[in-house]
Amino acid sequence: xLKPSGTLLFAEHGLAPDPGVxxxxxxxxxxxxxxxxxxxxxxxIDEMIVRSGxxxxxxxxxxxxxxxxxxxxxxxxxxxx
Numbered sequence: 001x002l003k004p005s006g007t008l009l010f011a012e013h014g015l016a017p018d019p020g021v022x023x024x025x026x027x028x029x030x031x032x033x034x035x036x037x038x039x040x041x042x043x044x045i046d047e048m049i050v051r052s053g054x055x056x057x058x059x060x061x062x063x064x065x066x067x068x069x070x071x072x073x074x075x076x077x078x079x080x081x
Contacts, residue, residue: 054078
């Protein structure tokens with residue numbers, strides 16, 4: 001449980017901004033979810049964090065090394081809203 005004064009640090013795979021990459025993420029997600037222990041490639045992490053009752057204090061996105069559909073990352077900090 002996070003204290004009201006706490007900070008949520010996150011680094012998550014997520015939905016890429018590029019339409020072609022997004023299409024591949026949607027295609028690959030069912031298989032990736034099974035072999036990746038429940039990990040999803042096609043979620044808007046920033047929106048999920050805000051819907052969960054947090055406000056974003058810092059957000060960055062980038063492609064890590066590797067295949068683009070598997071490597072788009074959201075990372076940052078969020079505080080309870």
